[in-house]
Amino acid sequence: MSIGYEIIDPDGRVYIDFSGADIELYLRECPPQVAPSATMKLTADILHLYWLGKVNFMIASFKGDIKVTGNLLGLTKLVPLSNQLFKVYTDSLKKSGMGALIPA
DSSP, rough: OOEEEETTTTTTEEEEESSSSOOOEEEOOOOGOOOOOOOEEEEHHHHHHHHHHHHHHHHHHHTTEEEEEEEEHHHHHHHHHHHHHHHHHHHHHHHTOOOOGGGO
16 A cells, blocks of 8 residues: 655655555655555645654544545555654654754
8 A cells, every 4th residue: 555645835746655565755756556545635834744743644634734535544544654754754854954844
């Protein structure tokens, strides 16, 4: 299963494939064999906060901050897996000199 993130303001796309032994990340486009099972549409600011672990997926969905298309049930099963990537995201920000983007 894979998740697509359709980012608005500014526009972008990120795809994460959880189907293999390793988690694969694709930017802008994903291979046809990795068509996302579900897509989350959200602003770059909400995605940033989500990857920091500051946004609850269910609450943001109910508020309309995250709009989901595709397999919602499958997506709710994958959200806990994506939580494992939060540390990878914050570490990446720190290593690239963007640690100031991480709120206290």
